[in-house]
Amino acid sequence: xxxxDGKKISDEITERLKDEIQGDIDTPGLAVILIGSRRDSxxxxxxxxxxxxxxxxxxxLFHLLENCEQNMIIRNIKELNNxxxxxxxxxxLPLPDGFKTKKILDTIHPSKDVDGFHxxxxxNLFLNRxxxxxxxTPLGCMELIDHYGIDVEGLNVCVIGCSNVVGLPLxxxxxxxxxxxxxxxxxxxxxxxxxxxxxxxxxCCGVAKIVKEDMVKEGVIIVxxxxxxxxxRIVGDVDFENVKDKCSYITPVPGxxxxxxxxxxxxxxxxxxxxxxxx
Amino acid sequence: xxxxDGKKISDEITERLKDEIQGDIDTPGLAVILIGSRRDSxxxxxxxxxxxxxxxxxxxLFHLLENCEQNMIIRNIKELNNxxxxxxxxxxLPLPDGFKTKKILDTIHPSKDVDGFHxxxxxNLFLNRxxxxxxxTPLGCMELIDHYGIDVEGLNVCVIGCSNVVGLPLxxxxxxxxxxxxxxxxxxxxxxxxxxxxxxxxxCCGVAKIVKEDMVKEGVIIVxxxxxxxxxRIVGDVDFENVKDKCSYITPVPGxxxxxxxxxxxxxxxxxxxxxxxx
Numbered sequence: 095x096x097x098x099d100g101k102k103i104s105d106e107i108t109e110r111l112k113d114e115i116q117g118d119i120d121t122p123g124l125a126v127i128l129i130g131s132r133r134d135s136x137x138x139x140x141x142x143x144x145x146x147x148x149x150x151x152x153x154x155l156f157h158l159l160e161n162c163e164q165n166m167i168i169r170n171i172k173e174l175n176n177x178x179x180x181x182x183x184x185x186x187l188p189l190p191d192g193f194k195t196k197k198i199l200d201t202i203h204p205s206k207d208v209d210g211f212h213x214x215x216x217x218n219l220f221l222n223r224x225x226x227x228x229x230x231t232p233l234g235c236m237e238l239i240d241h242y243g244i245d246v247e248g249l250n251v252c253v254i255g256c257s258n259v260v261g262l263p264l265x266x267x268x269x270x271x272x273x274x275x276x277x278x279x280x281x282x283x284x285x286x287x288x289x290x291x292x293x294x295x296x297x298c299c300g301v302a303k304i305v306k307e308d309m310v311k312e313g314v315i316i317v318x319x320x321x322x323x324x325x326x327r328i329v330g331d332v333d334f335e336n337v338k339d340k341c342s343y344i345t346p347v348p349g350x351x352x353x354x355x356x357x358x359x360x361x362x363x364x365x366x367x368x369x370x371x372x373x
Numbered sequence: 374x375x376x377x378d379g380k381k382i383s384d385e386i387t388e389r390l391k392d393e394i395q396g397d398i399d400t401p402g403l404a405v406i407l408i409g410s411r412r413d414s415x416x417x418x419x420x421x422x423x424x425x426x427x428x429x430x431x432x433x434l435f436h437l438l439e440n441c442e443q444n445m446i447i448r449n450i451k452e453l454n455n456x457x458x459x460x461x462x463x464x465x466l467p468l469p470d471g472f473k474t475k476k477i478l479d480t481i482h483p484s485k486d487v488d489g490f491h492x493x494x495x496x497n498l499f500l501n502r503x504x505x506x507x508x509x510t511p512l513g514c515m516e517l518i519d520h521y522g523i524d525v526e527g528l529n530v531c532v533i534g535c536s537n538v539v540g541l542p543l544x545x546x547x548x549x550x551x552x553x554x555x556x557x558x559x560x561x562x563x564x565x566x567x568x569x570x571x572x573x574x575x576x577c578c579g580v581a582k583i584v585k586e587d588m589v590k591e592g593v594i595i596v597x598x599x600x601x602x603x604x605x606r607i608v609g610d611v612d613f614e615n616v617k618d619k620c621s622y623i624t625p626v627p628g629x630x631x632x633x634x635x636x637x638x639x640x641x642x643x644x645x646x647x648x649x650x651x652x
Binding site (some may be wrong): 195214216217218219221222223242247248249250255258262264266267272273274275276277278279281282283287288291348 | 400432475493495497498499500501502521526527528529536537543544548551552555556558559560561562566567570572614
């Protein structure tokens with residue numbers, strides 16, 4: 095079994111990104127909008143801020159109250175769209191109830207949409223038209239397996255969970271690389287029926303330890319996107335301890351996809367910054 | 374075995390559409406752009422023209438030469454975008470070599486994109502955001518099974534072929550109705566491995582009789598989108614004669630999905646016309 099070491103690979107990526115920025119006075123800028131005070135959201139944002147600092151990038155947090163006006167958020171984003179020192183704008187999801195997520199995300203200019211959630215970037219991904227930005231978690235999954243030389247062409251792949259943020263864009267990326275993708279979800283009649291026969295599993299449904307030893311075949315490749323909490327401890331969607339010995343490759347949680355996601359956010363922000371400099 | 378009679382259902386739909394238009398002086402208008410003179414394209418356009426006439430809709434064909442300038446097509450589309458008597462604009466695909474299909478399709482205003490191929494309608498479909506228009510063939514497949522009361526929720530469904538025009542949008546529609554969808558294609562290692570276990574097959578790969586008797590299970594539901602020619606005779610992707618007795622439902626070819634596609638084109642053009650009238 096080989097561990098897909100997202101921590102190590104993301105550190106390598108971050109080092110290379112540092113070189114791309116170094117020596118430039120005009121450093122890339124990332125703006126993060128947080129509405130409300132979800133503990134997990136604050137934790138994720140802190141992790142992003144930390145990597146931004148390591149890279150010498152500018153990081154601006156706009157922390158808005160849970161009862162703020164949606165129009166204020168929209169105005170805030172529009173200002174950032176026009177702010178030349180900001181190269182990437184992200185809105186930390188999920189939003190508190192009552193906010194229109196789609197409307198808010200679509201206010202971000204597609205050229206600064208480094209999370210890849212804007213409808214135009216989504217449409218271009220879906221239609222395989224070279225989107226400017228791709229959602230960071232699916233992109234991080236692909237970069238991680240690429241680093242280990244895993245070629246998905248012709249493989250049978252199960253994606254568990256089809257959110258717009260992870261599962262759905264991931265299934266598109268896999269399909270565009272010629273994998274045979276099965277999208278499983280809460281309405282899937284018998285998950286095991288699918289996972290037991292598949293060559294590769296991407297689990298992104300957010301259910302702790304849903305993928306168990308008796309559900310996978312010998313030699314399977316597993317990328318575990320889940321971040322769940324049991325007794326304050328982070329666990330993935332996969333019962334890692336019992337499943338790992340059947341795998342040819344598997345990601346740990348934490349230290350797998352998580353750090354890759356943040357590295358991809360930085361990569362895309364720097365990409366936006368470089369593109370602007372070229373203009 | 375029950376035949377999914379697309380001819381009959383599309384006739385019923387057309388009758389209802391006729392009622393929606395009747396008595397109105399300002400009838401809906403569909404513009405079709407044909408570049409070059411592919412025989413199959415001309416045939417499809419004639420079929421569309423025929424239904425337009427039956428419905429009392431205006432039909433305008435712009436037949437351009439294979440060696441025309443792309444800019445001329447773009448200008449043509451822009452004029453139609455601004456023409457208030459035109460409610461739907463479609464470009465007959467495939468285009469001859471050398472033309473930029475995406476660029477041409479994205480010139481059509483999304484509010485007149487009754488084929489649903491514009492990037493914005495594609496993005497909204499992908500992200501489940503209520504697109505104005507959906508590609509007509511996948512939409513026709515869904516309407517056809519709806520008429521027979523087939524509910525895909527929880528079913529295992531194989532889609533064979535993942536073109537932007539049919540397979541890909543179809544897989545989204547199925548998934549949004551909670552089917553467990555497997556996307557098969559030319560890189561799929563062993564098609565039979567997937568089709569043999571599935572509850573439902575949508576075949577849209579354009580390979581004559583690729584789905585054979587020994588590849589499907591008893592009671593399977595089959596929607597055959599293929600239109601292939603053998604010795605001048607139209608056949609689907611499914612070996613209908615030998616497969617049909619294993620099916621609970623199956624579409625004939627011709628007379629299955631084909632007429633549904635045209636009915637959906639009319640439906641969406643009328644929908645665009647009604648929306649304009651409401652403004």
